[in-house]
Amino acid sequence: MIYSDFNLKPLNTFGLETKAKTLISIDNESDLIEINDTSLSERNLILGGGSNTVFVNDYFDGTILLIRNKGINLVHEDEETVILDAFSGEVWNDVVSFCAEKGWWGIENLAAVHGNVGAVAVQNIGAYGAELKECFVECLTYSPLKKEWKTYLNKDLDFGYRYSIFKNQKELEIIWKVRLRLSKKMKINDSYAAIRDKIIEENLIISSPLDMVNLVTKVRNSKLPDPRVLGNCGSFFKNPIVSESHFELLKKEYPSIPSYAAKDGVKLAAGWLIEQCGYKGKRIGNVGMHEKQALIMVNFGNAKGEEILNLAFEIEKSVKNIFNVELEKEVHIIL
Numbered sequence: 055m056i057y058s059d060f061n062l063k064p065l066n067t068f069g070l071e072t073k074a075k076t077l078i079s080i081d082n083e084s085d086l087i088e089i090n091d092t093s094l095s096e097r098n099l100i101l102g103g104g105s106n107t108v109f110v111n112d113y114f115d116g117t118i119l120l121i122r123n124k125g126i127n128l129v130h131e132d133e134e135t136v137i138l139d140a141f142s143g144e145v146w147n148d149v150v151s152f153c154a155e156k157g158w159w160g161i162e163n164l165a166a167v168h169g170n171v172g173a174v175a176v177q178n179i180g181a182y183g184a185e186l187k188e189c190f191v192e193c194l195t196y197s198p199l200k201k202e203w204k205t206y207l208n209k210d211l212d213f214g215y216r217y218s219i220f221k222n223q224k225e226l227e228i229i230w231k232v233r234l235r236l237s238k239k240m241k242i243n244d245s246y247a248a249i250r251d252k253i254i255e256e257n258l259i260i261s262s263p264l265d266m267v268n269l270v271t272k273v274r275n276s277k278l279p280d281p282r283v284l285g286n287c288g289s290f291f292k293n294p295i296v297s298e299s300h301f302e303l304l305k306k307e308y309p310s311i312p313s314y315a316a317k318d319g320v321k322l323a324a325g326w327l328i329e330q331c332g333y334k335g336k337r338i339g340n341v342g343m344h345e346k347q348a349l350i351m352v353n354f355g356n357a358k359g360e361e362i363l364n365l366a367f368e369i370e371k372s373v374k375n376i377f378n379v380e381l382e383k384e385v386h387i388i389l
């Protein structure tokens with residue numbers, strides 16, 4: 055189905071008032087194959103659940119490709135392993151629940167991450183000590199301009215922290231389905247302190263992936279704003295990675311600075327840096343940084359693109375001035 059002047063407010067969790075000149079709803083393979091040069095515009099944007107997409111203008115003068123194909127197919131099963139395909143329009147958390155209920159381990163720590171399957175590989179979603187790349191096998195994509203299907207293996211995507219080659223894609227390439235490898239063997243991932251502490255504190259016994267899903271969901275709900283109540287896209291910025299020498303200097307000046315080992319340096323907590331700059335719980339007009347998590351920008355209602363960009367810029371400048379650290383946006387800003 056093709057729609058004109060389509061209201062995108064219900065399709066972005068920041069709750070921004072915006073419309074698209076054209077929206078194409080892609081529910082199945084024939085909808086996909088039918089896309090052609092005339093249905094596309096000069097500007098095209100693929101949209102899933104809109105939980106990482108911030109529309110800073112009130113009109114998107116182009117075509118939105120809304121991916122809504124459904125299905126979860128078992129590809130292989132043996133005594134230890136399960137391989138399944140999840141189609142891009144499935145809600146990610148539904149796939150997590152489906153697998154957890156079957157007793158399959160691997161994605162339970164990624165429970166309650168918003169959005170759809172198609173986007174999970176885009177930024178290698180991560181939470182509570184787990185990342186998608188650990189169970190991602192491959193994905194199938196379709197290029198509507200080249201009319202070409204392509205399979206990308208895990209190694210092709212150059213997965214990193216909130217990164218894959220799809221994160222800043224220049225060519226229009228739709229992820230159609232994602233293949234995951236899960237385990238039937240118990241594999242508790244309690245590497246994340248907040249999870250470990252909760253297990254000890256509440257004397258919990260985790261004996262199934264469903265137990266972990268319930269725990270992670272509870273912890274998340276206690277900390278993160280619900281977009282249905284307060285518009286947001288989760289972390290607005292990525293946690294920055296600095297060199298060892300830069301970290302040593304910061305540590306001298308700020309002994310309590312939280313840090314984590316990273317592949318190419320030391321990872322800092324962007325939320326902590328933003329909090330030190332005085333932005334935790336600070337509201338400017340219709341936007342602000344959440345009172346419990348300074349990394350999350352929230353929409354108090356009627357937020358305007360300009361307000362979002364101004365606050366983001368102010369924070370970036372402040373963190374740079376105080377810590378000499380560059381923040382990079384995690385959200386996809388649509389100008």
Ligand SMILES: Cc1cc2nc3c(=O)[nH]c(=O)nc-3n(C[C@H](O)[C@H](O)[C@H](O)COP(=O)(O)OP(=O)(O)OC[C@H]3O[C@@H](n4cnc5c(N)ncnc54)[C@H](O)[C@@H]3O)c2cc1C
Nearest residue numbers: 102103104105106107168169170172173179180181229288
């Ligand atoms: C409260 C809250 C908490 C969050 N917590 C986390 C967290 O813990 N960890 C985490 O990693 N993220 C988190 N996020 C961010 C978000 O949930 C993820 O990035 C999610 O994967 C986005 O999915 P989506 O379908 O909503 O993507 P969208 O916002 O629709 O799209 C995101 C990007 O992916 C592209 N895209 C979407 N679908 C496809 C497709 N089929 N093919 C090709 N490209 C596509 C879009 O063009 C866009 O660039 C959180 C968000 C919220 C609101």
